[in-house]
Amino acid sequence: MTSTVGVARLGIGAIASLPIESRPLVRPDEIRSGIVHLGLGAFHRAHQAVYTEEAISAGGGDWGIVGVAPRSTGVFDRLRAQDNLFSVTTLGAHTSRTRVIGALSEVRHAASDPAAIVALLADPRIRVVTLTVTEKAYQLDPVTGELLADEEVAADLTTDRPPRTVPGLLIRGLLARAAADAGPITLLSCDNLPSNGRRTHGLVAAGLAFAAAGDAASWVDRNVTFPNSMVDRIVPASTPETLATAAAALGVEDQAAVAAEPYIQWVIEDRFPGGRPAWERAGAIMTDDAGQWERLKLRTLNGVHSALAYLGALAGKETIAESLALPGMEATLRRLIAEDIAESFEPPDGVSITGYGDEVLARFANPVILHRTHQVAMDGTQKLPQRILHTILDRRAAGGDARWATLVVAAWMRFAQGAADDGTALPLNDPLADRIRTVLADTPSEPAAVVDALLHIDSVFPAALVADDEVRASITAWLTDLTRHGAVATVEAAGR
Ligand code: CS2
Secondary structure: OOOOOOOOEOOHHHHHHOOHHHOOOOOHHHOOEEEEEEOOOHHHHHOHHHHHHHHHHHHOOOOEEEEEEOOOOHHHHHHHOOOOOEEEEEEOOOOEEEEEEOOEEEEEEOOOOHHHHHHHHOOOOOOEEEEOOOHHHHOEOOOOOOEOOOHHHHHHHHOOOOOOOHHHHHHHHHHHHHHHOOOOEEEEEOOOOOOHHHHHHHHHHHHHHHOOOHHHHHHHHHHEEOOOEEEEOOOOOOOHHHHHHHHHHHOOEOOOOEEEOOOOEEEEEOOOOOOOOOHHHHOOEEEOOOHHHHHHHHHHHHHHHHHHHHHHHHOOOOEHHHHHOOOOHHHHHHHHHHHHHOOOOOOOOOOOHHHHHHHHHHHHOOOOOOOEHHHHHOOHHHHHHHHHHHHHHHHHHOOOOOHHHHHHHHHHHHHHOOEOOOOOEOOOOOOOHHHHHHHHHOOOOOHHHHHHHHHOOOOOOOHHHHOOHHHHHHHHHHHHHHHHHHHHHHHHHHOO
8 A cells, every 4th residue: 555645644643633532542652561462454453452442541451452463464564654553433324433542552473473472472461362363263173163183283283383373373372371380361262253262272272282281281271261252343344445534534644444333342251360451341241151142143143244245246246235235135134033043042131133133234234334245255164154054053953944044055155156146256265265166166066966065065064964954955945046046036036
């Protein structure tokens, strides 16, 4: 991205010139670090960074965030050039507010200095590690939750080379922390995985066993917690327009700007032996058990989001809001919510799943949030289990037919075949893309054959689902409709 000639850049020196309502609540150079965060993407900047800034401002404490970019240098360079400051523009249908966030006390780039990250994790000042690294970075089998056999992770755990993977960084960091007996710490996953804390714990335990680190494992048992958490805010990837909106509001250029919807939620299990920021002062819900919140959000919001992404992409729609506006789409999704999702689990006390679903649909309809269908469609193999397949399994166990949820699986299968209904190529960004392409290349294009072949990707589809002939027939019927009539006509007919 190029600088606009003559316009000053956001930085500590620019704070005094910002409109008062846009100034940060705390300053990066005045807070001390207590958190390491892995994953400096737009979501972190518009979510945990916002909560943490408000928590420090309201409740104090040394909880500045050391933001670590695992691989890409882009956002790291841009933040460094801005003294770690960036803005969040909150986009309502009719209002827009831009505020600079000062919660990042430091920024680091793991790939160019992994040893520094390992040392940070062993630093007694750091008492919380938060993660937004996307589902695939955990290297867990989505069906079993077991650590995958991956050469890079194995090399990180069994050799002295500087770690390259997220599991490698975490486990080598915990080994160093155990060796230094540097005090208790919490690893808090903020990714959209089911039981994300329990999975992170499983990953660490498996990694320590693999690294044959017996003493460290018992230190970890005594000193490290892995609470589950549910995170929620729609934060599309930033575009040149996002940066232009921020610059207009701030009067200075901000190349790390993000834009997000007004809605924001964080539910966190309160197990922090080394302490934590007063996140509840910023509106987070601290609880004993985040499980029901997590199911509510993953199955309803993310499940419906994936439905909109695949069906919308097939119909040639660019954004989630445009996909939702297709004739019959809203009615179809309401059935998915009421007949399948709401029947598949117990919601948190006092929450109605259909009421929550109505709110989710209203959020997706926000016309100024330009969330691309292709962005949400990415990494389908990592997302489908918790978003849709668990709903199907629970409905089937209770005797239901999961008709609407099987439509989403069929839409993913058609999307995975690589072309929209008008023949335009669709990108298959997925860690299993090669496997999917190989499977499809060897398969006749009839829907029944495609369903059969893709269901055999056993790290995505649980055995109970593959063995269920009614589910298979339902996916095949939908895929037949999608293939013959296209997504627009299929959704229109379904919504009638
Ligand atoms: C989306 C999520 O990209 C996706 O897969 O479904 O990022 C979604 O926007 C967030 O989970 C909302 O909290």
